[in-house]
Amino acid sequence: MQMKWLGYRRNSNNIFSNQKMKQNKFFLPVFLFLQFLIIFGAFGLGYVFANRNPLSIGNSSAVDLPILNETYQILQQSGLYEVAPDMKLEYGMIRGMVQAYGDPYTAHIEPVQNELQSDQLAGSYGGIGAMIEQRDDGFFYLIPYPDSPASKEGIAEHDRLLTIDGVSITNFSDVSAIATAIRGEVGTRVSISVLKSPDYVDETTYRIKREEVPLPSLLAYQDDQHPEIGIITLHIIADSSAEEIEKAITELQEKGADRFVIDLRNNGGGLLDAGIELAELFLTKNQIIIAQQAKGEEEKITKTTRNGAFNDLPIILVVNENTASAAEIFAGA
Structure with missing residues (x-):
């Protein structure tokens, strides 16, 4: 009994060893091929990422900005958070560049602020004729000018702004963004929803026709x-x-x-x-x-x-x- 058991054990080991050798002979080329694919794939991905959205300024190539490009690629490949859209990154880099330039009278004005400033320089704008005020409670309130489209339609002083054309006010970053959304071409209409002051219980929606509103300088x-x-x-x-x-x-x-x-x-x-x-x-x-x-x-x-x-x-x-x-x-x- 013992001899048979030992013989069976020995034969079993031999069978296992033979199968393993056969498997090794079969898997060795497959393993080497997979290694080749991994190395080649890593090289290919590195090449793709290294050449993805190269940054440049003016006619300068990406090579002229190696540290900036390296930082950009690291954020893309290894950053914990998703990289911001290209336009947002560009504005961030422009702000840093202008600040590093060191001239207090040189500034970059982004589109929203530029539109508001252009209106102010022109001396008028297409809108409803109301000032927007943000209070300490975080809410935004309207203060209509006398005889303005807003006051004629029924907007009262300190009505709390809720939506603009159906978009919640919480989707706007600041007063400038809200003002830009309300302004528009003279003759068009904008939908404004407010909570009426002073109780802020009743919600009312107005469709106000934009008129030319003077901006005294x-x-x-x-x-x-x-x-x-x-x-x-x-x-x-x-x-x-x-x-x-x-x-x-x-x-x-x-x-x-x-x-x-x-x-x-x-x-x-x-x-x-x-x-x-x-x-x-x-x-x-x-x-x-x-x-x-x-x-x-x-x-x-x-x-x-x-x-x-x-x-x-x-x-x-x-x-x-x-x-x-x-x-x-x-x-x-």
Whole structure:
């Protein structure tokens, strides 16, 4: 019994060993082939990732930005989170580039802010005529201008904004994004849902027709204690600023003002042509307003073409360290 058992055990081992040898002979080339596929595949994927969406600036190739590209590829291949869309990455890189440039007066303006600023520089926009206010509670509230499309349709002061064209207000990042969504082409309509103040219980939806809404670039008034002094605070140098300031001075003169203070503090500028037009109102003919010289070009001098309507008006200009661009040119002229 023992001999048979030992013999069976020995034979069993031999059979197992023989089968293993046969299997090894069969699997060895397969194993080597799989290894080849893995190595080749890894090389191929590395090549694909290394050449996927190469970053470049202007006419520069990706090779010119090796550290930036390496960081980008690491984020794509090994980052814990999904890489942001290309446009968002580009804006992030642009912000960093402009900041590293080190000029406080050079800035990149993204599309939403650019649209709002363009409206402000134009002096008007297509909209419903309401200011948007975000309070400490995190909600957004509407404050309609008098006689605006919003007030005519029934929007009341401090109605709480819920949706714009059916899109929840929570989908918008900030006040600028909300304002851009509400604005649009004159004559079109926008659907606004609000909770009515002061109880914020009743939800009401309005379909408001957009109209051209003026955006004044200045504030004009007489000094309380010295009504002979007219004060004009100019917030921005917009396309309509020259016309606005001419109208404001004329109206203040009719009320008794005969000398003026033009406040340009914290005015970051605006349109160069509008600044030149403003300066012409207060200068005589053939005076230099600005001399410009771009890199590699001849100097360009801009002079007044006529006597300004207020060239003999007593005025004081007030500026500070934040007066810049077209406002600074206006003040300097």
